[in-house]
Amino acid sequence: MRFDDFEKLLPKIKNIPLPAESSHFKMMPPERKDFIKEQEHKIKTAKRAGVLALFYPNIEGDTCFVLMLRKTYKGVHSAQISFPGGKLELNDENLQATAQRETLEEIGVSVDNNEIIKELSHVFIPPSNFYVQPYIGMKLNTPNFTKEESEVEEIIEVKLSDLLKPENVAIKKVNASYGFAIEVPTFQLNGFTVWGATAMMLSEIKDMLNKLL
Numbered sequence: 001m002r003f004d005d006f007e008k009l010l011p012k013i014k015n016i017p018l019p020a021e022s023s024h025f026k027m028m029p030p031e032r033k034d035f036i037k038e039q040e041h042k043i044k045t046a047k048r049a050g051v052l053a054l055f056y057p058n059i060e061g062d063t064c065f066v067l068m069l070r071k072t073y074k075g076v077h078s079a080q081i082s083f084p085g086g087k088l089e090l091n092d093e094n095l096q097a098t099a100q101r102e103t104l105e106e107i108g109v110s111v112d113n114n115e116i117i118k119e120l121s122h123v124f125i126p127p128s129n130f131y132v133q134p135y136i137g138m139k140l141n142t143p144n145f146t147k148e149e150s151e152v153e154e155i156i157e158v159k160l161s162d163l164l165k166p167e168n169v170a171i172k173k174v175n176a177s178y179g180f181a182i183e184v185p186t187f188q189l190n191g192f193t194v195w196g197a198t199a200m201m202l203s204e205i206k207d208m209l210n211k212l213l
Contacts, residue, residue: 001160003057012212013118013136020121023207027199029176029184043124046131050092050099051085052111053120053205055160056139063160066107066145069153069192081156081194083134083201084109095133103137107155108146111137120204123197134201158189163206164213 058064072079084103092098096119100111120134145155162168172186172193187194187202194202 001063001164003061003063006055006063006160009209009212010117010138013208016208016211018121019204019207023204024121024123024200026207027185027187027195027203029182029196039124039126042126042129043131046124046129048088048095048098049086049130049132050088050095050097050102051083051132051134051201052099052103052137053083053134053201054103054109054111054137054139054143056143057141058157058159059142064157065160065163066109066143067156067158067189067192067194067198068106068147069156071151071153079153080196080198081192082198085132085134087130096135099133099135099137106148106152107143108148109139109143111139115139120201123200125197132197136205156190156192160209162189163187163202164209 053065055063055065066084067081068084070080070082084106085099086102086106088095088098089101092101096113096116100116104110115137117136117138120136123132123134124130125132147155168188170186170188171183172195173181173183174186174193174195176182176184184195185199187199
């Protein structure tokens with residue numbers, strides 16, 4: 001999708017109802033669906049986090065968004081694909097500020113309040129006990145990315161057109177935090193397997209845009 005065409009969708013993106021769970025379910029591991037009711041009480045005391053799905057034109061004028069491959073470390077999100085973002089800190093005014101701060105820290109891109117387009121639906125991540133608020137943001141020009149070397153292994157620039165292709169959704173076996181491999185719905189993007197909470201957020205974005213195209 002050309003970025004000029006994406007810009008034209010912005011008023012509709014801002015106003016369209018969120019598909020929420022209907023989109024999340026498409027990319028949810030089967031085991032997790034069985035425990036949704038049980039997780040409702042955990043959400044009340046879960047840690048809060050904000051992440052940003054940042055859209056922008058690449059140098060060819062195509063609409064892209066940015067993901068990250070996290071470093072390998074001792075933790076449940078080691079070596080996973082995610083959006084820029086992280087935990088709510090005491091100095092953060094709100095979760096939007098968290099997402100903006102983390103985006104600057106992790107990939108070196110400053111996003112102003114007027115560049116935040118829309119809140120997406122919350123996603124609960126049971127293994128790390130985070131309740132995540134995603135946002136859609138937009139830069140009118142191609143960003144100059146600078147990765148945080150201690151946290152980010154690679155910055156991944158994905159064309160929006162690749163997200164929208166049905167053939168880029170596949171069932172794959174992944175090593176989950178449960179301690180064993182499970183088969184899950186995934187997005188196959190730029191040679192990377194995107195699953196879990198990030199895939200659920202992307203599924204909502206994909207469904208929302210498909211309704212507008």
